[in-house]
Amino acid sequence: MTLQRLYPKLTDQHEEPNYPCVLCGARYIRVELPYDSGSVAPTVGETLTGATSTDTGVVVSTSIYSGAVADGDAAGFVELSSPTGVDQDAGTSFQDNELITGSTGGSNMMTVNGDGHLNRYGRLYPESSLVERDGKRYCTPHYIFRYTHIDTDEFEVDVTDDDRESEEL
Numbered sequence: 087m088t089l090q091r092l093y094p095k096l097t098d099q100h101e102e103p104n105y106p107c108v109l110c111g112a113r114y115i116r117v118e119l120p121y122d123s124g125s126v127a128p129t130v131g132e133t134l135t136g137a138t139s140t141d142t143g144v145v146v147s148t149s150i151y152s153g154a155v156a157d158g159d160a161a162g163f164v165e166l167s168s169p170t171g172v173d174q175d176a177g178t179s180f181q182d183n184e185l186i187t188g189s190t191g192g193s194n195m196m197t198v199n200g201d202g203h204l205n206r207y208g209r210l211y212p213e214s215s216l217v218e219r220d221g222k223r224y225c226t227p228h229y230i231f232r233y234t235h236i237d238t239d240e241f242e243v244d245v246t247d248d249d250r251e252s253e254e255l
């Protein structure tokens with residue numbers, strides 16, 4: 087019976103596979119790229135490319151911690167989506183001191199100051215704490231949210247108004 091799976095098994099959860107819940111959302115990754123010597127403000131949506139590494143990413147957000155682009159010494163972070171060239175083991179991309187070319191900002195718009203750091207978002211659950219139904223995996227709260235009323239409705243199909251009235255007498 088499916089309901090038994092609502093209770094996690096007593097296994098070492100670190101040794102079993104982990105999966106996302108379809109309602110919690112898919113996993114996604116971002117690269118946090120530190121820069122300095124910024125002379126052009128990055129634009130959300132433009133693609134940045136490392137002139138040496140050829141690693142890339144699409145600007146999601148930007149921040150300046152010090153300096154100013156007008157002075158050519160802006161320093162801060164750029165958050166990138168859809169990164170390419172990520173070293174999956176090290177969790178890094180781009181390389182220190184390489185120049186950045188922007189699809190909007192042009193060549194040498196900033197200099198990498200350190201490494202691009204890979205961040206992973208989205209929660210993963212141990213397989214035993216997920217409920218699988220119709221080929222999809224749900225965390226326990228989302229499984230209850232998604233299916234409890236449906237199961238209840240199906241159960242009540244066999245109960246007629248006459249049955250209810252007779253029970254109330």
Ligand SMILES: [Zn+2]
Pocket residue numbers: 107108109110111224225226227228
């Ligand atoms: Zn969920």
